[in-house]
Amino acid sequence: xxxxxxxxxxxxxxxxxxxxxxxxxxxxxxxxxxxxxxxxxxxxxxxxxxxxxxxxxxxxxxxxxxxxxxxxxxxxxxxxxxxxxxxxxxxxxxxxxxxxxxxxxxxxxxxxxxxxxxxxxxxxxxxxxxxxxxxxxxxxxxxxxxxxxxxxxxxxxxxxxxxxxxxxxxxxxxxxxxxxxxxxxxxxxxxxxxxxxxxxxxxxxxxxxxxxxxxxxxxxxxxxxxxxxxxxxxxxxxxxxxxxxxxxxx
Numbered sequence: 001x002x003x004x005x006x007x008x009x010x011x012x013x014x015x016x017x018x019x020x021x022x023x024x025x026x027x028x029x030x031x032x033x034x035x036x037x038x039x040x041x042x043x044x045x046x047x048x049x050x051x052x053x054x055x056x057x058x059x060x061x062x063x064x065x066x067x068x069x070x071x072x073x074x075x076x077x078x079x080x081x082x083x084x085x086x087x088x089x090x091x092x093x094x095x096x097x098x099x100x101x102x103x104x105x106x107x108x109x110x111x112x113x114x115x116x117x118x119x120x121x122x123x124x125x126x127x128x129x130x131x132x133x134x135x136x137x138x139x140x141x142x143x144x145x146x147x148x149x150x151x152x153x154x155x156x157x158x159x160x161x162x163x164x165x166x167x168x169x170x171x172x173x174x175x176x177x178x179x180x181x182x183x184x185x186x187x188x189x190x191x192x193x194x195x196x197x198x199x200x201x202x203x204x205x206x207x208x209x210x211x212x213x214x215x216x217x218x219x220x221x222x223x224x225x226x227x228x229x230x231x232x233x234x235x236x237x238x239x240x241x242x243x244x245x246x247x248x249x250x
Contacts, residue, residue: 013066014092091139197230
């Protein structure tokens, strides 16, 4: 199955999609853990969010390499087989969860699937089987059976590109049932500066940590973006990119 370069690029893209699925669902939507949730000394939410961001950047790079490789193989008129390519994607998805379980959960211990569970190992094993072993087996079976050449490769590659990009885009969507806005400010901002900024924007403080560097606000949706001008690093419901440049001054 893995003798051709395009299947290896498909496997790499599948690994990236598995990482997106992991980060978006577990880090952001369910919020069961962050990348470094169990690392001693990394307790600040800013650091946790930053490393989650690095993780997604890595997945984007892997997805970009996979898509570039598939496109290059298409230009070389490689006889790509649709069923085998789908098998490589699914196998890569499963392979990511196997690697993550073995390395991150059990060997390094930097996080678990559901860290607040009384028996986290049950969640780890269930996830390992459902999203690791099962997709890997399905992908392997599809890859072995092969199939006809993928004659119309361009639409398939465009679809895969949109799928990879949309994975990151989905992460920018705020929960539909969440009326409040979570904001992480730069560490060097004084609480008084943050309070003045919130008053200026007409934001109501719902919750804050002792330093008022992480807050939950009741603020009109159209004013969320203005928080970046007042030192916000991350504002839920706006997407990460607008605040990325502020990390350099944190």
